[in-house]
Amino acid sequence: MNKVVQSAAQAVASIQDGASIMVGGFGLCGIPENLIKALHAHGARNLTVISNNAGVDGFGLGVLLASKQIAKIIATYVGENKEFERQMINREIEVDLVPQGTFAERIRAGGAGIGGFLTPTGAGTLVAQGKETRIIDGLEFVLEMPLRADYAFVKAFRGDRLGNLVYRKTARNFNPLMATAARVTIAEVEHLVEAGDIDPDAVVTPGIFVRLIFQGSGYEKRIEKRTVRPPREPVA
Secondary structure, eight states, rough: OOOOOOOOHHTTTTOOTOOOEEEOTTTBBOOOOHHHHHHHHTTTOOOEEEOOOOOBBBBBTTTHHHHTOOOEESSOTTTOOOHHEEEEEHHEEEEEEEEHHHHHHHHHHHTHHHHHHEEEETTTTTTTSSOOEEETTTTEEEEEOOOOEEEEEEEEEEETOOOEEEEEGGGGTTTHHHHHEEEEEEEEEEEEEEETTTTTGGGGGOGGGEEEEEEHHHHHHHOOOOOOOOOOOOOO
């Protein structure tokens, strides 16, 4: 099966209005920059996006928010995105905020075929409203349901033509979980190599989970907030 496509535009061409999409990344680290830009140009609307956060104004998922392509977002953090904050406050977008650990586990459950799990996180708070709860060993637990999507956009450092993926350092974040929890996983990689060029022991996401793969380009890899140590006084 040939999984390689030539561009992000080709990879997103079949995405229709109303689709649900998981988007990897944490802040701006490990986000699929090319796929987000291509989806913006493609113009699909009324999207449900599942992502840890929504990028920043003018970059990452921020461009889809600005163009009003996202109707609902399931995330853990509003973050530094003023447009996201504005749309949320004005109820122009539906927002489901989920505790970060619960968010990760719901995605993992979706990929593993688990029907739900019990967690004490959020018990007795707004997070638990409308959900089934249970007392276990005297502690209240909340039943959380799995998260799945039509598509997953993931970013990897290396990938081969069979779809096997290797991530680099913290860019790994949510990408491996999301790759397992969607009907169609699209991977963009910085380096596309031939089958057999990746040590099998190094593979994080097996190719069986990946439907389409392409080599991205032009990565900005922005940093949300750059903090540097003040210069040290010279020693006399």
